[in-house]
Amino acid sequence: MRITRVKTLVTCPGRNYVLVKIETDGGVYGWGDATLNGRELAVASLLEQHIAPLLIGRDPDRIEDTFQFLSRGSYWRGGPVQMTAIAGVDFALWDIKGKNAGLPVYSLLGGRCREGALAYTHASGRDAAAVEERVLEAIERGFKVVRAQVGVEGAGLRGTYGVAEGQPTEAALPREEIWEPAAYRRAVPRLLEHLRTHLPEEIELIHDVHERLTPIEAAGLARELEPYRLFFLEDPLRPEHQESFRLIRRHTTTPLAMGELYFNKWEALPVIAEQLVDYIRCDLGHIGGITEARKIAAIAEPYGVKTAWHGPGDIGPIVHAANVHLDLAVPNFGVQEMVFFGDQVREVIPGGPTYRGGYLDVGDAPGLGTDVDEAAAAKHPYRRAYLPVTRRLDGSVHDW
């Protein structure tokens, strides 16, 4: 079997998604997702101009070899744009392999270890009472784990990660937000105190720092949050501060998660091998796909580090499906972040994981179980959008 065509499509059914279709001479095709929030067209161009010509004529069954060829063969390795493009190809190839075998991808990865993947959703609000409301709604829907984010007084809601409403959809420049670490450091323990006082004790809570603190600030916050028994504190530091995880670890027993900004297994290695985190949460769509992520899971297993793959709304249902296939198949799965996609997204990208009673599953359809309606995608052309930029009160860009 040979690859005959590689097609890249950028569509915006509410948010921008970069989708890759790989066609074969056997008639079987696969779809991948290569979305990189705020830099979508760079990935699309890399796929069209540089990667597609390398794939034509290759055997789609040789996923590992294709991954090695694309990731090592470029000489300049890694980086978000390249690893996202490679992930898009990788998902499409796993989809093809599954369709050829007549098996879901989790079966090719070793088969089910569990009946469903424990899922978490987001709860955010301008104050603790509003967050409490959102958590209660999530509990109503069956969630056992919820991520809580709150507005920070004085800094303005728009400056708080996870609380600002909506995403830019017009051709606009990035939103610039004001954010101050001291106000944030006061707000988060207050939020957790409120939630632990008012919510059923069995609900598991997560908080995402979004890499905004210095090492000593992060260690202090993690220690202050100990009484509230977090499921984990997410991304306390930027990935550049690998060794500073030691400092946080020395000061607290709050469980830590890290990894959505890693782009390969080497970056993930130090925090795993030194047991500096409890959950590794790389983004399958930015780390090179299932091929790299399953190795990271295998590296993490003997260290007692569990997986919590990144699952926000700005990566599409195909990555979410890949997440769940891996969640079902690896022994050291921890938890899966998820979002509910709107009707417009589901019309363009049908299929994907299903949610029930706090758990995610994928059916037994061959491959990843997702598809793309190209006519529907064409109705939603790309619209330039950026992630927000954070500034301090003095006007300088926040050095997180």
Ligand code: GCO
């Ligand atoms: C999360 C993430 C996201 C990122 C987003 C950037 O944990 O869900 O931090 O919300 O901000 O994926 O594009």
Ligand code: MG
């Ligand atoms: Mg995060």
